[in-house]
Amino acid sequence: MSKKQFEIIEQKTAYSGFFSLKIVSVKHTLYKGGWSAPLTREVFHRGNCVAVLLYDPQKDALVIIEQFRPGALQLNDERAWLLEIVAGAIEPGETPESVAYREAVEESGCEILEMIKISEFFTSPGGTSELLHLFCGRIDSTHIGGLHGLDEEDEDISVSVLSFDQVYELLEAGKIISAIPIIAIQWLALHREELRQRWSD
Helix, strand or coil: CCCCCEEEEEEEEEEECCCEEEEEEEEEECCCCCECCCEEEEEEECCCEEEEEEEECCCCEEEEEEEECHHHHHHCCHHHEEEECEEEECCCCCCHHHHHHHHHHHHHCCCCCEEEEEEEEECCCCCECCEEEEEEEECCCCCCCEEECCHHHCCCEEEEEEEHHHHHHHHHCCCCCCHHHHHHHHHHHHHHHHHHHHCCC
């Protein structure tokens, strides 16, 4: 197979606010040879982000947060409040790891004691540039819960500690409908025993 190449013909910002929208014209090489015709697409930009699954291996428990999400308004009912895991955007000068530690405190009141990287992936590359860095953080869930979030960011976050079995039941029942926590919880289901042994001290 010949080397894959692309060429950006034009790129302009159509909107810039809390997020931004760019219109990109691009062409790329084809598997059959030659080049594609110019493609024009809108690409949603929100910056790269971090999510961290907060896990207490001693209690076999997870921290789950619930908050209102504008992207779920189409559901037109209480499902617009989604069950999720801690997450946040990477600001200039920050590393993904530092964001995970910061957001854990801001959104749930948790201090991460140890952390491993699960993966990084594009959340929806057909239309957004967001690259998500996903971690699992070891915590002590004692005294964790209540309401959290930053007032200046209009965050209104309910924090709960649930057993792994409870969380997995919610996932299987279709009560967790945000992709990032689904990926994280399924990863934990595969690696849970190994992780509990690793973090047994």
